[in-house]
Amino acid sequence: MNPAASSPLAASLLAAPLPVSGIAWLDEARREHRAAFAAGGLPGARVEAWKYTALRGLAQRRFSAGDGVAATRAVDAAAFALPGMEGPRLVFVNGVFRADLSSLVALPDGLSLQPLSQALRNDAEPLRFALSRPALVGQVHAASDAFVQVNAANAADGVVLKVAAHAQIAAPVQLVFVGAAADAELAWHARNLVELAEGASLTLVEHHLGHGEQAQLATLVGDVVLHEGAQLHQVVLQNAAADTNLVRRSGLRLHARAQMQLHVLELGGALVRHDLQAELAGDGAQLHTRGVFMPHGRQHIDTQLAIRHQALDTASTSHWRGVANDRARGVFRGAIVVAPGADGSDANLSNKNLLLSPNAEIDTKPELEIYADEVQAAHGATVGQLDERSLFYLRSRGIPLAEARALLTAAFCRAVLDDLPNAALREHLSGLLIAQLPA
Amino acid sequence: MLKIENLHARVAGREILKGLSLEVNAGEVHAIMGPNGAGKSTLGNVLSGRDGYEVTAGTVSYNGVDLLTMAPEARAAAGVFLAFQYPVEIPGVNNTYFLRAALNAQRKARGEKELVREKLKVMQISDELLHRAVNEGFSGGEKKRNEIFQMAVLEPQLAILDETDSGLDIDALKQVAQGVNTLRSPERAFLMITHYQRLLDYVVPDFVHVLANGRIVESGDKSLALKLEEHGYAGLGAGAAA
Numbered sequence: 001m002n003p004a005a006s007s008p009l010a011a012s013l014l015a016a017p018l019p020v021s022g023i024a025w026l027d028e029a030r031r032e033h034r035a036a037f038a039a040g041g042l043p044g045a046r047v048e049a050w051k052y053t054a055l056r057g058l059a060q061r062r063f064s065a066g067d068g069v070a071a072t073r074a075v076d077a078a079a080f081a082l083p084g085m086e087g088p089r090l091v092f093v094n095g096v097f098r099a100d101l102s103s104l105v106a107l108p109d110g111l112s113l114q115p116l117s118q119a120l121r122n123d124a125e126p127l128r129f130a131l132s133r134p135a136l137v138g139q140v141h142a143a144s145d146a147f148v149q150v151n152a153a154n155a156a157d158g159v160v161l162k163v164a165a166h167a168q169i170a171a172p173v174q175l176v177f178v179g180a181a182a183d184a185e186l187a188w189h190a191r192n193l194v195e196l197a198e199g200a201s202l203t204l205v206e207h208h209l210g211h212g213e214q215a216q217l218a219t220l221v222g223d224v225v226l227h228e229g230a231q232l233h234q235v236v237l238q239n240a241a242a243d244t245n246l247v248r249r250s251g252l253r254l255h256a257r258a259q260m261q262l263h264v265l266e267l268g269g270a271l272v273r274h275d276l277q278a279e280l281a282g283d284g285a286q287l288h289t290r291g292v293f294m295p296h297g298r299q300h301i302d303t304q305l306a307i308r309h310q311a312l313d314t315a316s317t318s319h320w321r322g323v324a325n326d327r328a329r330g331v332f333r334g335a336i337v338v339a340p341g342a343d344g345s346d347a348n349l350s351n352k353n354l355l356l357s358p359n360a361e362i363d364t365k366p367e368l369e370i371y372a373d374e375v376q377a378a379h380g381a382t383v384g385q386l387d388e389r390s391l392f393y394l395r396s397r398g399i400p401l402a403e404a405r406a407l408l409t410a411a412f413c414r415a416v417l418d419d420l421p422n423a424a425l426r427e428h429l430s431g432l433l434i435a436q437l438p439a
Numbered sequence: 440m441l442k443i444e445n446l447h448a449r450v451a452g453r454e455i456l457k458g459l460s461l462e463v464n465a466g467e468v469h470a471i472m473g474p475n476g477a478g479k480s481t482l483g484n485v486l487s488g489r490d491g492y493e494v495t496a497g498t499v500s501y502n503g504v505d506l507l508t509m510a511p512e513a514r515a516a517a518g519v520f521l522a523f524q525y526p527v528e529i530p531g532v533n534n535t536y537f538l539r540a541a542l543n544a545q546r547k548a549r550g551e552k553e554l555v556r557e558k559l560k561v562m563q564i565s566d567e568l569l570h571r572a573v574n575e576g577f578s579g580g581e582k583k584r585n586e587i588f589q590m591a592v593l594e595p596q597l598a599i600l601d602e603t604d605s606g607l608d609i610d611a612l613k614q615v616a617q618g619v620n621t622l623r624s625p626e627r628a629f630l631m632i633t634h635y636q637r638l639l640d641y642v643v644p645d646f647v648h649v650l651a652n653g654r655i656v657e658s659g660d661k662s663l664a665l666k667l668e669e670h671g672y673a674g675l676g677a678g679a680a681a
Contacts, residue, residue, distance in 0.1 A: 396521050397537070
């Protein structure tokens with residue numbers, strides 16, 4: 001009995017030839033990850049972590065492995081141009097690194113940036129620890145992390161980024177993942193590793209987009225490790241094509257006094273799932289996440305946040321907003337654990353949601369577990385409609401109803417961008433939010 | 440300009456206005472006074488088109504058209520302005536942006552050209568409040584001043600002030616009154632709804648009406664307000680209210 005092979009999706013994923021690196025430990029690890037997926041299969045309806053994201057529909061689909069011509073497929077570079085992004089850039093098309101679209105010349109001192117495929121050819125040994133396991137940071141559960149195992153078995157490329165101790169990298173680094181329509185409906189995978197050494201700082205912009213319309217399944221697994229006093233600002237712009245199924249998992253580990261600021265915009269895709277597991281592992285570490293998910297049409301966007309405070313005086317703030325229209329569905333789970341010994345920690349999580357249509361749905365679930373002393377924690381979630389009093393106020397000044405609705409909805413979403421430091425990028429992202437709203 | 444005849448209106452199934460009639464001409468300032476629960480705010484809300492107010496009888500004609508069938512934004516474009524008793528805070532919407540959107544929406548509805556940013560700048564008073572979100576974190580006085588400022592920018596024909604004087608200290612009251620007096624003109628009419636005579640020391644009305652139990656029970660000139668101040672609402676217009 002092979003539970004995994006019981007669906008067309010799992011069967012097609014298991015039928016994909018594993019990438020061959022010629023590196024014994026890596027090829028062995030990939031076979032093990034494949035075997036783990038074969039044994040565990042896709043998460044069923046009774047797995048708690050997938051309760052609100054049913055895979056029934058997706059499980060009936062089949063995806064082919066890899067894009068043989070990804071290296072030469074024409075892609076419009078203007079589509080991933082972002083204001084204020086003149087720095088280094090790595091571009092992947094259907095999971096394959098594209099040197100011709102990337103910008104890796106004259107990297108600033110202290111920044112090491114290369115595609116995983118190249119890093120493995122150059123010197124695979126430093127990657128052995130990370131790639132021997134399905135994910136570096138956080139927990140991987142056989143029952144719920146099937147896509148992480150699939151990624152670990154199949155990802156042949158991705159990003160390897162390191163910043164040397166005390167290096168302050170001024171220019172933002174852009175990571176671009178393009179899903180491009182191909183001859184067949186594709187599954188592709190990318191594995192990213194980001195590490196900032198002591199006192200280093202960096203701004204990272206991760207951009208997901210589509211080129212042409214065609215069903216795809218993409219998995220991305222990324223780990224971020226911030227050593228003592230390192231500072232990372234990461235912006236994720238998820239604007240995948242409408243028929244893309246995108247499953248991402250991010251692991252964040254913050255050592256002492258490390259600080260991370262994360263801004264996430266979830267706009268595109270068909271079925272989108274993002275698991276974010278963060279460990280505040282060192283004293284005084286701080287994580288500040290802001291995000292907005294805006295499913296419309298029949299989109300399904302699911303964000304699962306799990307933040308563990310594991311050390312003294314750690315702080316996390318998480319402010320997420322959801323806006324669902326048409327027949328779309330949003331899911332948000334924000335789980336905060338303050339572990340024994342993480343005394344003096346401060347955790348604040350909020351998720352506010354707007355339903356713009358009677359057929360839209362948002363399921364939100366804040367969770368808080370505290371096992372330490374002198375902890376300040378607050379969490380809350382709301383789901384509602386636009387405030388009638390505000391609408392009338394705007395209309396009484398002459399602003400038509402549709403415009404008043406758009407104005408209030410845009411203001412609601414934009415709140416997550418308020419503390420994004422890069423003004424040009426903030427304005428651009430704000431424009432994308434507004435463009436996503438019903439006219 | 441405004442002709443209200445035998446207006447009956449309900450809120451949540453309860454009749455509040457019970458046959459109110461009133462005529463306002465261009466250039467006039469009318470004060471509507473009355474005790475709590477008389478229907479003062481209901482009148483303002485019905486005239487500006489707020490949801491939840493059901494008109495069961497009577498007519499409201501504004502410049503010859505039926506005001507009651509118009510959407511709130513259409514009334515605004517036609518020149519009706521309500522200064523709110525409780526201005527709404529709108530986080531995330533910049534005051535300047537809001538005013539520009541309102542002004543241009545009205546101009547567009549009237550078939551006029553939209554104003555460009557530079558032109559608007561000239562008309563806008565330099566004010567730190569402009570750069571903040573609409574009414575967010577404003578004090579009571581700042582909110583009321585903002586209402587008057589919006590009125591100045593939007594230049595309505597008929598301005599309805601719903602208890603704009605309530606909750607203001609004397610300095611804020613003078614500022615608001617000065618704003619209103621500056622805007623008085625032969626083309627513009629004001630309907631000032633107020634509980635106290637105090638505002639009328641600074642904005643001298645042409646007419647004063649007493650609203651009690653859903654209808655106008657007495658009308659007069661500014662001396663009526665002084666009489667009210669002296670004797671209170673009790674006993675006034677008793678015959679009409681019965």
